[in-house]
Amino acid sequence: MTICISYQNDIPTYEQIKMQIxxxxxxxxxxPDTPLTSIRQLAKDLKVSVITTTRAYGDLxxxxxxxxxxxxxxxxxxxxxxxxxxxxxxxDESLLSVAExxxxxxxxxxxxxxxxxxxxxxxxx
Amino acid sequence: xxNAIEVRGLCKQYSGFALNDINFCVPEGFCCGLVGPNGxxxxxxxxxxxxxxxxxxxEIYLLNRPxxxxxxxxxGILFDQPYFQExxxxxxxxxxxxxxxxxxDTAIYQDLLDRxxxxxxxxxxxxSNGMKQKLAMAVHLSHKSKLLLLDEPTSGxxxxxxxxxxxxxxxxxxxxxxxxxxxxxxTSDLEHLxxxxxxxxxxxxxxSGEKEEFTDSYCIVRGxxxxxxxxxxxxxxxxxxxxxxxxxxxSKVGGLPKDAVTERAAIHDVxxxxxxxxxxxxxxxx
Numbered sequence: 001m002t003i004c005i006s007y008q009n010d011i012p013t014y015e016q017i018k019m020q021i022x023x024x025x026x027x028x029x030x031x032p033d034t035p036l037t038s039i040r041q042l043a044k045d046l047k048v049s050v051i052t053t054t055r056a057y058g059d060l061x062x063x064x065x066x067x068x069x070x071x072x073x074x075x076x077x078x079x080x081x082x083x084x085x086x087x088x089x090x091x092d093e094s095l096l097s098v099a100e101x102x103x104x105x106x107x108x109x110x111x112x113x114x115x116x117x118x119x120x121x122x123x124x125x
Numbered sequence: 126x127x128n129a130i131e132v133r134g135l136c137k138q139y140s141g142f143a144l145n146d147i148n149f150c151v152p153e154g155f156c157c158g159l160v161g162p163n164g165x166x167x168x169x170x171x172x173x174x175x176x177x178x179x180x181x182x183x184e185i186y187l188l189n190r191p192x193x194x195x196x197x198x199x200x201g202i203l204f205d206q207p208y209f210q211e212x213x214x215x216x217x218x219x220x221x222x223x224x225x226x227x228x229x230d231t232a233i234y235q236d237l238l239d240r241x242x243x244x245x246x247x248x249x250x251x252x253s254n255g256m257k258q259k260l261a262m263a264v265h266l267s268h269k270s271k272l273l274l275l276d277e278p279t280s281g282x283x284x285x286x287x288x289x290x291x292x293x294x295x296x297x298x299x300x301x302x303x304x305x306x307x308x309x310x311x312t313s314d315l316e317h318l319x320x321x322x323x324x325x326x327x328x329x330x331x332x333s334g335e336k337e338e339f340t341d342s343y344c345i346v347r348g349x350x351x352x353x354x355x356x357x358x359x360x361x362x363x364x365x366x367x368x369x370x371x372x373x374x375x376s377k378v379g380g381l382p383k384d385a386v387t388e389r390a391a392i393h394d395v396x397x398x399x400x401x402x403x404x405x406x407x408x409x410x411x
Contacts, residue, residue: 044295
């Protein structure tokens with residue numbers, strides 16, 4: 001598990017931690033049942049408060065990506081594939097709706113490309 | 126969740142200064158920063174908690190008990206300057222302190238002296254400020270305390286020593302069930318460590334709660350001219366010939382002119398504007 005957070009980012013720290021762990025689970029970089037760095041160790045390593053890491057792990061658990069074993073810590077759940085599938089389906093559906101609304105608003109494919117790019121790199125206003 | 130610290134209705138009257146009805150709690154396993162300007166009452170609160178002064182009224186529970194002798198054995202208390210005899214060496218210090226703690230662990234103490242490169246035979250007065258603070262921390266880590274009460278543990282330290290001190294505090298928190306309350310006016314100490322904030326000003330409690338909540342509920346507003354009807358919502362308003370600047374509760378930013386900008390407030394900003402409001406109110410009106 002690797003994490004690199006920016007303290008000067010507008011995205012809250014817990015969200016950055018969550019997003020990065022999530023990406024590593026969904027991409028298969030973190031295999032099922034891999035132990036995650038403990039909440040307290042991660043807080044110390046990243047120089048953030050314990051509440052921040054607790055919140056990130058709590059969210060990941062609520063989304064079904066990790067599980068907790070009392071006294072032993074957090075582990076990657078084995079259903080990353082299923083969740084990834086779910087994401088891909090959601091992306092397909094969203095794109096359909098984007099294309100439809102874009103056409104209605106008179107945007108070209110190029111305009112939409114640009115918008116996606118902006119969103120992807122987080123420069124959306 | 127159990128509270129490691131509970132302070133209820135704490136009052137203490139001095140001539141010229143009063144601590145008024147202070148209430149806050151810190152859940153077990155977390156780190157809480159006690160902030161406020163000089164003379165706000167931070168040290169008075171810590172002294173009342175440790176029994177160094179007697180409060181006029183109020184209740185204080187540490188680790189679920191009133192602060193009596195058995196609790197003190199589980200406390201680590203550090204006031205801005207460690208209180209050891211000037212001529213004692215770290216070895217003397219161990220010999221004189223060990224009998225008071227049933228859980229004293231010599232192996233841990235020696236490990237820490239080693240790690241901090243503290244010469245066990247050097248006199249206390251010969252150590253630098255940073256080394257003195259580390260020695261005091263080594264003592265509190267060696268008797269397996271559950272609650273640290275630290276009064277400005279980072280003041281007077283250079284940036285590198287300060288970072289080491291903060292790291293030690295983080296390390297202390299690695300074990301479940303350990304809690305820290307520390308006072309500071311260096312707000313960057315809070316950004317990267319504290320879970321909770323207790324903010325005291327002029328003897329009054331202004332805020333106590335989660336750190337995120339503290340900064341998330343305010344924003345900084347800058348603009349050319351503040352509308353008259355928004356004036357009452359402006360905290361610590363500063364007006365100058367080309368515009369204005371103030372702090373505002375996030376829920377009240379509606380109705381500002383279009384050209385005004387709002388941005389996220391850091392802990393530092395919230396405190397600076399709040400203090401400015403206090404001073405504006407008491408000194409002069411512009």
